[in-house]
Every structure is written in C-alpha cells, then in structure tokens.
Amino acid sequence: MTIDADTIRHLSEASVSVELETEDMTLNIGPQHPSTHGVLRLVARVDGERCFDVKPVIGYMHRGYEKLSEVRTYPQIITIVNRIDWVSGYANEIPFLAAAEKLMELEVPERAKYIRLILTEMARIASHLVFNASYPLELGAATPLFFALRERERVLDLLESVTGGRFHPNFNRIGGVKPAYAAGSQTRKWSQDLPAGFLEETRVAMDKVSVAVDELEDLVADNEIIVARTRGVGVLPPEVAVAYGVSGPNLRASGVPFDLRKNQDYLPYDRFDFEVVTGENGDCWDRWYVRLLEIRESVKIIRQAIDSIPSGDLQAKVPKIIKVPKGETYVRAENPKGEMGYYLVSEGGTGPYRLKIRSASFSNISILPWILEGILVPDIIAVMGSLDFVLGDVDR
Amino acid sequence: MTSSPSDTETNETDGQETEPTEPEAHPLQEFADRVADAVGGQAEIGFDTVKVRVPADSWVDAHRTARDRLDMVFFSWLSAIDWSNEVDVGDPPAEEVEQRIELLSALSDVTDGRLVVLSTELASDSPEIPTLVDVYAGANWHEREAYEMFGIQFQGHPNLIHLYLPDAFLGHPLRKTYPLLSREVKPWPGKVDVEAMPETEDSDEPSTENPEA
Numbered sequence: 182m183t184i185d186a187d188t189i190r191h192l193s194e195a196s197v198s199v200e201l202e203t204e205d206m207t208l209n210i211g212p213q214h215p216s217t218h219g220v221l222r223l224v225a226r227v228d229g230e231r232c233f234d235v236k237p238v239i240g241y242m243h244r245g246y247e248k249l250s251e252v253r254t255y256p257q258i259i260t261i262v263n264r265i266d267w268v269s270g271y272a273n274e275i276p277f278l279a280a281a282e283k284l285m286e287l288e289v290p291e292r293a294k295y296i297r298l299i300l301t302e303m304a305r306i307a308s309h310l311v312f313n314a315s316y317p318l319e320l321g322a323a324t325p326l327f328f329a330l331r332e333r334e335r336v337l338d339l340l341e342s343v344t345g346g347r348f349h350p351n352f353n354r355i356g357g358v359k360p361a362y363a364a365g366s367q368t369r370k371w372s373q374d375l376p377a378g379f380l381e382e383t384r385v386a387m388d389k390v391s392v393a394v395d396e397l398e399d400l401v402a403d404n405e406i407i408v409a410r411t412r413g414v415g416v417l418p419p420e421v422a423v424a425y426g427v428s429g430p431n432l433r434a435s436g437v438p439f440d441l442r443k444n445q446d447y448l449p450y451d452r453f454d455f456e457v458v459t460g461e462n463g464d465c466w467d468r469w470y471v472r473l474l475e476i477r478e479s480v481k482i483i484r485q486a487i488d489s490i491p492s493g494d495l496q497a498k499v500p501k502i503i504k505v506p507k508g509e510t511y512v513r514a515e516n517p518k519g520e521m522g523y524y525l526v527s528e529g530g531t532g533p534y535r536l537k538i539r540s541a542s543f544s545n546i547s548i549l550p551w552i553l554e555g556i557l558v559p560d561i562i563a564v565m566g567s568l569d570f571v572l573g574d575v576d577r
Numbered sequence: 578m579t580s581s582p583s584d585t586e587t588n589e590t591d592g593q594e595t596e597p598t599e600p601e602a603h604p605l606q607e608f609a610d611r612v613a614d615a616v617g618g619q620a621e622i623g624f625d626t627v628k629v630r631v632p633a634d635s636w637v638d639a640h641r642t643a644r645d646r647l648d649m650v651f652f653s654w655l656s657a658i659d660w661s662n663e664v665d666v667g668d669p670p671a672e673e674v675e676q677r678i679e680l681l682s683a684l685s686d687v688t689d690g691r692l693v694v695l696s697t698e699l700a701s702d703s704p705e706i707p708t709l710v711d712v713y714a715g716a717n718w719h720e721r722e723a724y725e726m727f728g729i730q731f732q733g734h735p736n737l738i739h740l741y742l743p744d745a746f747l748g749h750p751l752r753k754t755y756p757l758l759s760r761e762v763k764p765w766p767g768k769v770d771v772e773a774m775p776e777t778e779d780s781d782e783p784s785t786e787n788p789e790a
Contacts, residue, residue, distance in 0.1 A: 239740065240742060243742070245750065248750055248757060249757075252757055252760065423652070424650070424713050424714045424715055425652065425713075425714055426651060426652040426654065426715040427715075432687070437687050439688070443690070444690030508624055509623055509624070509626065510623065510624035513653070513692070522683075524694075526658060528668065528670045530671075534668070534670060535658045537654065537656040539653060539654040544652075544718075547715055
C-alpha cells in the first residue's frame, strides 16, 4: 500500500479537528531530584505533555541566616555567609566584608584587594565549570562533565592551597585577608603571604582552563541534540527578567549588558580589561553559552591581576574586637550566580542589628512559574538547569 | 589654603581647587535629589547608599514612578527592619528608637548600576501596605518572605502564604521579640574563645576575652 502526501495531510487535519476530553494531572517533581541542585519541589499541572501553573516549593534548606547574624559577631558571620552559595563560597564573603568595611571606613591594602579579586574570579570559574559539567549531563551528555570537573579540581586545589578550604574558604578578614600561617615559616607574624609559587601555578592553571573551555565548546556547542533541546527553549525576555530581579549570566543571556563588576567599586575591576558577555535570544542555549564565555573573561582578568599584583600588607589595622559604627549601607557584587548584596544595619555593636541577604538564586528562580508556563514536561529540566541555581543561595 | 601665594601663581589648578569653600557634594547627590523629587520623598545618602523615605500611602505610586520615569526597572529586593528597644536576641539599638517596622525595597537601573532604597514606615502591631506585585512581578516572593518573617500584610497580594516556613508555623521569626529557640535550649558554645589569639599568647592579657560579655 502506498501513502501519498495528500492523504497524510488530510489525516492530520482530521486529527486536530477532534476535541479531546483531557484531564489535568498534577505532577510532583522533587524535593529530591538530580536537576534541582539541592532540595526544591515543583508542583505542576500537566495537560498531556504541557505543564501549566507551576508552583515551586522552597524552604527545605532555610537555615535562618538573617536571624542568626543578629546574634553573631562580624568575624563569625563570615563563616556563615560562605555557606550561602556553596558552589562559589569564596565570592559570598566579599560583599559582606565590603559592607562592613564601608561602615568602618577601612581602606583595604591593595595586595589584599588583588588577592580577593583573583580568588573571586577563581570561584567564578569553579562555579561556571560546575554548571558546564552538570547542564549537559542533565540533557543527556555525560562527557563534558569529566572535562569540566577536571579543570574545576585544578582551580579548587589552588583555592585550597591559599585558603585551606575547597568550598568554605573563610579566608577573608575584615580589613584584609587571612595571613597564611601554615604555608609560611614559624615566625608567627601577621605578614605571611600567598604560598610560594601560587601565582605561577595559577598562570599555568589558567592556560589549561582556557584549553578546556575550547574543548567544552567543541564538545557541546555543535552537538545536535544539545542544540535541539536548548535553542529557542525557555526564552526569557529582558523586560520580564528585570522585573523579577533576574541577574547575572541569566540576565546577560537575555541581551542586557549589565555586570556589576563594571560599575561597582567593591573590588578594583575597573583596572582590568574584560568584556561583558551577552546572549541574543535569552534561551537555554544562550544561558549555557554566556557562562562558558565568562570563564574566558575571568581567565583574562586573573592573568592581568597576576601581572600587576602589588606587594604590601595583607591586612589593614583593625581593633582586636571588631565593632562597626552606627550606619546602614547596601553593597552588592557580581557573584557567579548574579547580584549578591548585603543590606547591613549596624547600631555600633559587635554584630549587626539587621542583615538582609540578597542572594542571586532566590530572584533567579522566582521566574520559574513564568518561564515554565506552557512548556513541555521534558523541557522543565532543560530550563531549570539553565538557570544555574543553588538551593542554599535560594533559601539562605 | 595654607599654600603660599607663589604656589598659587605657579600652579593654576591648585588655585582653582581651593576656591570652593562649601563641602563637596556626594557624587550621588544629584541622583538622590532627582529620585526624591520624582517619587515625592526625602533623600538621604549614607555610606554610598541612596535611601528615599516615602509615605506609606504613596508606596506603590513611588515604585511606579521610579520604574517608568527613572528607569529603575530592576527589582533587587524587598525586606524590612523591626525597630524596637525590647529585643530578645542580639543587642538593642544604641539609642531609643520609635517602635516601628521599616519596609525597604531596592530598585536599580540596568545601565549605570545606580540603586535606590525606598523606605516607608509601618505600625509595629498591625503592619499593612498594598502589594507591589502589579508594578514589579518579582515582588511576589519577597513580599511573601516579609509576610512570614515580619507579619506584614500585603493587601491585594495574589498568593500571600508562607514561603520558607511550614504552613502551621506560628510567629514572625525576624521580629526582634521572637526568641532564637536553639539559643534558649543550649547556650551558644562559641561565646567563649577557647583558643588563644596568636599575637596575645605571650602577653598577660587574658585570651578568653569575650566580645559579647
């Protein structure tokens, strides 16, 4: 029997003209699911293969850091805040310190600023590499994971050699960075420095990371399945993104060239030459690609910082017991996930009166009900994964 | 100003710099005034943060104006401060304060990175304010958080239910009168520094000096 094209057209027209009685189903995803990077629950209404009315349920990781901060001293809070977004723990400490230092009117020594900047960019590379490992995996491509995590280990090893911690460095001090006792001699002075050979090793590591970025691009960018699953899926228009407070690479993927490193002064980024990477369509593919390209920009920044790092002290003079003068300030920083900021209200005591923590992932996933409306069920994972959130950063 | 006349003669730029006698305006002053004029509030700049106080009844209008006329399209966050002299946790304010809830929202542009914190004051016992969801869709979750943490009722909010806490949770944890329960059960073990600070080891100073005592 032969089938001619006319018959097929006729059949397909017939099939759409029939009104099917379908029943909505409620689909529960999580709270434990590999794509949620923590514990996030989604409750969706499903009509056939499309989902509507998605309700994210968060709070499984709520640790009450804002309340806890009110009974801790400033140095103790540094340990708390680097547990917010644990994939880039180092970067979380910076805006908090910048806020406290602003109220204390402390000038951080130049060398400490450069060390903070280098380590922040390394945290960004590590975070973006985790995304580049996990996102293709969620779409079914396992190989990029090994390339990305191998390089991430390289970066984390360097971070560990300076700070002593891979995930929770707790390395910054108000007014500077921690002197590295263990790495130096036994003089027990406050003037110990970066471990010997760190800058050279970092330079080598950055070369290797750049090669890996090229490899990842070759592996993923031309992969037909990845392109089919991400191009034009989960499109986020810029005007919706800003109204929800979506920031960081997710906002830039929608074509908004907004990067707080370019216009805030929490670290001396204005001395370095780097580009703000933006996407065109704001779809999943752009969100993946922007993060890949941002690794290259971070490598550029680190190379320039290594070339120009000044020598000098690591720590400004601070009293033994840190008291922050009365005042209020909001300092925000471009973290790997987006805008992270701290609204610090001090009443002159050893701890804050109120600390509002603005975390990037919280606003970034508040977009989920909007962006998941009417998409196909398998695309939920593609869209969620592309937003690159960490539940610790959502729930605080 | 203390420079000798010969200095000012040889260096013209020095002479120009010493002319203005009034204190230099903050670089954000012009921006702060512009926002305050547009939204009808009072601006203050503290530590590079522009805060504009608006009356509670023009809260929503102020946000709409900021979004439409000042390009403050980016909704950064919304939260509150419980100002109270009677605190169950932490230290009370340095001076007597008027008991109130201060509601804050941070708006930004997406070009120059300018940010303004809008602030209004609500009664502590039954704080109520219209919702911002119609102006900024992102206010939805932030208002739910402020609702459960401070007990602020956002009138007209489409879904004012708990965000983080279980549905049956009683009380508003970020109120100053709400005790930190784990601290009640077990005293904070970090209250005493058990390890000596390296630089004080050789001195006679007691190393267990407690900043909170």
